[in-house]
Amino acid sequence: MTHKTCRDQDPLLLTLAEVAKLLQVSQRTAWGLAKEGKLPSIRIGRCLRFPRRDIEVWIMRQSTKACGICCKCQENADERQET
Numbered sequence: 001m002t003h004k005t006c007r008d009q010d011p012l013l014l015t016l017a018e019v020a021k022l023l024q025v026s027q028r029t030a031w032g033l034a035k036e037g038k039l040p041s042i043r044i045g046r047c048l049r050f051p052r053r054d055i056e057v058w059i060m061r062q063s064t065k066a067c068g069i070c071c072k073c074q075e076n077a078d079e080r081q082e083t
Contacts, residue, residue, distance in 0.1 A: 014052055
């Protein structure tokens, strides 16, 4: 029997190391972006965590900014995320 990985099984929150790896940047860069309020994050006590869905949306929005066609690309990104 094969097991399929379900999106719901992904952790809701990512650590600094995990988000840095996902974004392919250093932990220092990811921490700096979070500290500046540019990268979505939350604090749980003294721990910094990154909500997976917020990071995915943030990545889509960064891609949208890069293409220069914000509205249309954002609509397409939102449609892809809903499926």
